[in-house]
Amino acid sequence: MARLIVKSPYIKCGGGNSAGGYMRYIATRERVELIQNDRPPTRKQEQLIAKLVKDFPDAKEMGEYGDYQEHPTKANASAFISQALEENWSDVQKSDGYMKYIATRPRAERLGSHGLFGDKDGVELDKAMAELESYTGNVWTHIISLKREDAERLGYDNARAWRNLLRAHRNDIAAAMNIPPQDFRWYAAFHDEGDHPHVHMMAWSVKPGQAYLSQDGIRQIKSKLTNDIFQQEMLHLYEQKTVSRDQLVREVRQAMRELVQQMRTRICDHPEAERLMQELALQLETVKGKKSYGYLPKKQKALVDEIVDQMEQLPTVAECYEQWWQLQGQVEDFYSEKERHRPPLSRQKEFRQIKNAVIQEAETIRLGKITFEDETLDLRQGDEVDNGKDVSWDFRTLRMDVQDEYSSLAERDDAVESMRELAENGDIHAQYFMGELYRDGPLLPPDWVMARYWFDKAAKQGYVAAQYALGKLYLSDDASVHDPELGIQWLEYAAYNGNHDASYRLGKEYLKGESVRRDTRKAMDHIYTSAQAGNLHAQYLLGKLLLQGKAVERDKEAGIQWLSQAAEQGHSYAQCLLERQSASTAPEVFLAVTRLLHHMANIFQDNSLPQSGTGLTHIDRKRRQELREKRLVHGHKEDDHEEQQYGSWNMTMH
Numbered sequence: 128m129a130r131l132i133v134k135s136p137y138i139k140c141g142g143g144n145s146a147g148g149y150m151r152y153i154a155t156r157e158r159v160e161l162i163q164n165d166r167p168p169t170r171k172q173e174q175l176i177a178k179l180v181k182d183f184p185d186a187k188e189m190g191e192y193g194d195y196q197e198h199p200t201k202a203n204a205s206a207f208i209s210q211a212l213e214e215n216w217s218d219v220q221k222s223d224g225y226m227k228y229i230a231t232r233p234r235a236e237r238l239g240s241h242g243l244f245g246d247k248d249g250v251e252l253d254k255a256m257a258e259l260e261s262y263t264g265n266v267w268t269h270i271i272s273l274k275r276e277d278a279e280r281l282g283y284d285n286a287r288a289w290r291n292l293l294r295a296h297r298n299d300i301a302a303a304m305n306i307p308p309q310d311f312r313w314y315a316a317f318h319d320e321g322d323h324p325h326v327h328m329m330a331w332s333v334k335p336g337q338a339y340l341s342q343d344g345i346r347q348i349k350s351k352l353t354n355d356i357f358q359q360e361m362l363h364l365y366e367q368k369t370v371s372r373d374q375l376v377r378e379v380r381q382a383m384r385e386l387v388q389q390m391r392t393r394i395c396d397h398p399e400a401e402r403l404m405q406e407l408a409l410q411l412e413t414v415k416g417k418k419s420y421g422y423l424p425k426k427q428k429a430l431v432d433e434i435v436d437q438m439e440q441l442p443t444v445a446e447c448y449e450q451w452w453q454l455q456g457q458v459e460d461f462y463s464e465k466e467r468h469r470p471p472l473s474r475q476k477e478f479r480q481i482k483n484a485v486i487q488e489a490e491t492i493r494l495g496k497i498t499f500e501d502e503t504l505d506l507r508q509g510d511e512v513d514n515g516k517d518v519s520w521d522f523r524t525l526r527m528d529v530q531d532e533y534s535s536l537a538e539r540d541d542a543v544e545s546m547r548e549l550a551e552n553g554d555i556h557a558q559y560f561m562g563e564l565y566r567d568g569p570l571l572p573p574d575w576v577m578a579r580y581w582f583d584k585a586a587k588q589g590y591v592a593a594q595y596a597l598g599k600l601y602l603s604d605d606a607s608v609h610d611p612e613l614g615i616q617w618l619e620y621a622a623y624n625g626n627h628d629a630s631y632r633l634g635k636e637y638l639k640g641e642s643v644r645r646d647t648r649k650a651m652d653h654i655y656t657s658a659q660a661g662n663l664h665a666q667y668l669l670g671k672l673l674l675q676g677k678a679v680e681r682d683k684e685a686g687i688q689w690l691s692q693a694a695e696q697g698h699s700y701a702q703c704l705l706e707r708q709s710a711s712t713a714p715e716v717f718l719a720v721t722r723l724l725h726h727m728a729n730i731f732q733d734n735s736l737p738q739s740g741t742g743l744t745h746i747d748r749k750r751r752q753e754l755r756e757k758r759l760v761h762g763h764k765e766d767d768h769e770e771q772q773y774g775s776w777n778m779t780m781h
Contacts, residue, residue, distance in 0.1 A: 131356060132190060132323075133349040134214050134270040135340055141263035168195075168204035176204060179211045186211045190274070194322055206320055214270055242316040244290045246297065255314055264335030267304065271352065272325030281356055286317035289326040292355060299351040303344040306332045379454045383731065386447040390728035393443065394703050395721040400437045401712045403430060404720055407485070408492040418490055420482040431485050435473040438481075438720075438727065447731050448472055477734050484726035488719040497638055497677055498718060500700050501664050521549055522556045529560075529570065536570075543570055550581060558585040559593045566600070575600060575608045586617060594621035595629045602642050611642035622653065630657035631665040638678060647678050658689060666693035667701045674704065675714060 138144070168176075176195070180186055191207035243250045259266065271289075278284040283292070293300075293315055301311035315328040332338040407430050416422055420431060438444055452469045472478060491498060528534065528542035543564065550557035562581035564571045571577075579600055585593035594617050601614030615636065621629035630653045636642050637650035654672075657665035670689030673682045687708075693701035700721075704714050 131349060131353045132270075132272045132325075133345060133352070135267055135345050135348070136214055136270075137265045137267040137340075139265055140259065166201040168199055168201050172201065172204040172208065175208055179208065183211060183215050186214070189214070190272075191323055203322070206323060209318075209320060210270070210272075210323065210325070242286060242318075243314050244286065244316070245314045246294065250314065258312065259331075262331065262335065264331060265338060266329055266331040267338070267340060269300075269328040269330060269348070270325055271328065272323045273356075275322045275324055278324045283356065284319065284324055286326075289315065289317050292352065293326070293328060296348075296351050296355065300328075300330060300348050303340065303347040303351075304330060304332075305339045305344070306330075306337060310334055310337060379450050383447055383450045383454070386443050386450065387728045387732045389443050390447065390731070391725050393721075393724060394699055395441070395717075395724040397437065397441065397720055398712070400434055400720050400723075401716045403434045403437060404485070404489055404492065404723075405712055405716050406430065407434065407489040408716075411486070411489055411493050418486055420479070420486060423486070431482050432473040434485050434723075435481055436471055438723065439472040441724070444472070444724070444727060447728075448475075451731060451734060478730060480730050481727055484723055484730070488723050488726075491722075492713075492715055492719050495677065495715075497672070498715070498722065499635055499668065500718060500722065518556055519549075519554060522546075522554055522560070525549060525557070526560060529564075539570060550584070553588075555585045555588045555590045555593070558582075558588075559590055559596070562593065562596060566596075575603070575605050579608050586620075589624070591621050591624045591626045594618075594624065595626050595632075598629065599632070602636070615643045622656075627657040627660035627662045627665070630654070630660070631662050631668075634665065634668070651679060658692075661696075663693045663696040663698045663701075666690070666696075667698045670701060671704065671714065 180192070186192055186207075189207065189210055191203070191210045195203040195207045243252055243255060245255070273281070273283055275284070282288050293313070297311065297313060298308045300313070301308050304311075310332045311330070312333060313328060313330040315326050317326045318324065330338075407427065410427055410430065411418060414423060414427060420428060423431065439448060449469070472481070490496075525542050525546045529539055529546060531539065534542075546557050546564075547561060550561045558581045562578045562585065565574045565578035565581065567573075579597065582593045582597040582600060586597045598614045598617035598619075598621060600608050601610045601617060603609060615633070618629045618633050618636070622633055634650045634652075634654035634657065637646045637653065639645070651669075651672075654665050654669050658669045666689045670686045670691075670693060672678050673686030673689065675681070675686075687705065690701040690705050694705055700718070703717070707714065707717060710717065
């Protein structure tokens with residue numbers, strides 16, 4: 128892959144130290160005669176290379192060193208030695224051994240009597256060197272290189288091309304170094320050697336102490352030069368790869384969606400992760416202050432990392448992470464000098480949220496919180512209105528037209544407008560259906576105020592499903608409809624009229640104590656009523672609470688009976704708790720690790736779009752999270768998954 132490589136060391140001038148020698152070296156070094164590339168390195172070269180990599184370990188990251196390692200020839204040894212010396216000039220000039228080597232090196236492609244160039248033609252070497260003799264600030268010695276095949280193909284195998292490029296971008300480089308254009312000084316020389324022809328650019332400010340070059344500044348320089356050098360080639364590459372790339376991205380994202388869905392619905396059986404999670408919960412007892420990853424002591428951070436790495440061993444997690452990694456690299460990256468290696472999940476910055484999810488679940492264990500696992504089960508039952516004996520023919524027909532995906536959008540929109548007229552004329556089923564359309568879309572833009580309007584109309588006519596839906600809507604987090612008091616009131620109405628999903632939701636609300644004052648007695652009454660009516664979620668929750676002795680006195684026999692009833696209806700968590708009666712870890716630990724897997728699924732989904740700069744639409748992660756949360760909480764919360772039932776319509780309004 129074609130790449131531009133930019134290095135930016137600097138020489139600290141003053142106190143008897145000058146950059147003039149470096150300037151003379153780069154200016155007068157003649158073009159090196161290319162050595163036949165199959166001759167072995169000399170013993171002197173091998174000794175010098177060993178010393179260089181010992182004295183300057185970063186030299187091992189250079190492309191020339193990689194070439195030498197792959198093909199240890201005299202030519203590659205020469206190229207590496209030259210580049211390593213030049214990149215470490217400030218330290219090299221203090222060593223007699225290195226300076227002796229430099230003094231005997233062949234010397235640069237010349238533009239006249241020397242190879243130095245700058246803003247103007249006709250650079251005088253002695254005058255340029257004199258500018259640095261008494262200079263006391265830092266002088267940056269940028270080294271910018273290409274592979275030979277790229278330099279020859281793109282026309283950057285000569286000094287004039289590099290001179291024109293640097294002149295065109297001198298103000299960009301000055302800006303990256305925080306130097307005003309009028310204070311910026313620079314000279315450069317081109318060295319045509321080996322497999323990596325390169326240019327040396329010395330840059331400084333006339334005002335010592337003014338210049339400052341950060342890693343971001345180096346990236347800016349590289350970006351500007353890369354865009355210019357590779358502009359036409361990049362455009363051609365994008366044109367060639369756009370179709371295949373987009374297809375590949377679609378395939379990878381589809382694979383991620385399938386894996387995320389598997390993670391969300393899977394029970395996690397991972398004994399080692401459970402053991403570590405229990406250990407973390409115990410250690411958090413001794414941790415004071417904020418319980419988040421950034422504030423934890425090193426010991427606990429290491430334990431969190433170990434849990435994340437254990438979770439990565441799960442096949443679905445490992446495959447999903449691999450798919451995400453592929454997604455990030457679909458477009459050729461001209462800006463990266465290093466080969467991309469996928470780090471462990473615990474070290475991947477894009478997934479730092481997972482670490483806090485680990486801590487959150489460990490805290491849940493430590494504090495003995497009551498949890499609800501319904502969000503991962505897809506156990507909705509049946510259609511809400513098909514069996515209603517009072518459903519009008521007009522409503523049935525219009526609903527079929529609205530939901531007919533084979534009809535055009537215009538035809539379906541017309542059906543929605545007819546449904547609206549039916550609702551305005553008092554049809555409670557049409558009113559409830561309009562509420563659903565505004566709540567869920569997609570034919571109507573989501574509008575929870577309008578959803579509340581239509582649910583309210585049907586609810587006040589005694590339609591129990593609307594009462595339940597309205598209660599959930601008021602309990603959502605959206606400011607336009609949020610009203611916990613009314614939410615609880617409408618759930619109470621729905622429960623009174625026989626909606627046992629409403630009873631279950633009320634039980635959870637009274638247990639959590641967030642939307643209403645915590646009341647364990649009321650909570651258990653509602654949960655028990657719902658469980659007796661056959662609600663499998665209530666049966667599971669009741670069985671789990673009895674088994675754990677939370678909120679109620681522990682009764683293992685009764686707990687197993689309720690869990691068995693839920694398991695018979697297909698509740699997978701209930702089945703797992705029954706199977707794990709002899710497990711060494713407590714049920715809450717197993718559930719915490721399973722919830723962690725589901726947290727990870729959501730985090731993977733939020734990160735499933737490529738990073739900005741890939742040419743694909745990028746949605747800010749925070750915005751995606753907000754949209755996802757709205758879909759979950761506005762009257763259609765996934766952690767309910769209760770069947771919406773119908774009971775008596777004769778309710779006394781207060």
